[in-house]
Amino acid sequence: MSTRERILADVLKNQPSASPLPDMSAFTGKNQNVVQTYSEVFTGIGGKAFRVKGFAEIKHLIAENFDTSQRIITSLPELSDVFERLSMDIDPHTFDDVEVAVIEAELAVAENGAVWLPEQRMGQRIVPYICQHLVVVIPAERIVPTLHEAYAKIGAGDYGFAAFIGGPSKTADIEQALVLGAHGPISMTVFVLEQDTILNTD
Incomplete structure (x- = not known):
């Protein structure tokens, strides 16, 4: 047995006892009007x-x-039918001139205005970061009240690359002056689809 194998075997033998996960029910959102809450919070962080x-x-x-x-x-x-369809086969370097990217979110969080974007929703992972203006479509029923509830849903999925994005790119590091579009999209817009609208999943 090599030194590496012996160390890994010792680590495996000395695992702490399992303990139950804490009860997270106290962090469940109480606000039933998550669409209104989301819209207000998202507007407050610079989005539309x-x-x-x-x-x-x-x-x-x-x-x-x-x-x-x-x-x-x-x-x-x-x-x-009106905009260029994003293809997974296109060289990502060709997206440097994209003015607007319109993609779908997996879910959104009312308490902080963020959307969860796994790579399969982005089309290509560079898209939401290289465009000048990011537009995200989210069905209303996919908005959850809190980040804890978002993580509960995310934990049941299988993701590679993914990210939470909340509002346009911004910084206030220099002289405490807020600058939008610092290192990503200048603006971010979210369209919340009413619950009777069904997205095509093709």
Whole structure:
């Protein structure tokens, strides 16, 4: 047996006794109106939130709020008739001119305004960081009240690369002046789909 194997075997033999996980029920959100709470918190951290009834409304609001003459990409098939469909096969270096990226979130957290974006939702992991403006679509039923509840859902999934993103890129390190778009998207917009809208999962 090598030194490495002996050390690992000793570590394995000297594991502490298992103990039950703590009760986290005290951290369950009490606020039932999570959509309103999410929208208020997200706006408070520099984002824009819209409640929409369908993709036609999303297309209209994107055209109204962004320069559609610039490059707009999306991972959502429901929007691919008007915007460039994001492909996993494209060289990620070609995304350097993306003005707007429209992607779907796995879930959102009302208490801090963040969205959970695993790589399979991003299309390519560079997308939400290299675009000038990030747009995220989230069905209302996927908004949870607290981060503890978000982690409970995340723990049941199988993820590789993923991230919580809350609002546009920003910093206030220099002279305590808030700067948006410091090292990522200048703006972030979230469209909350009403609960009777079903996303295409293709």
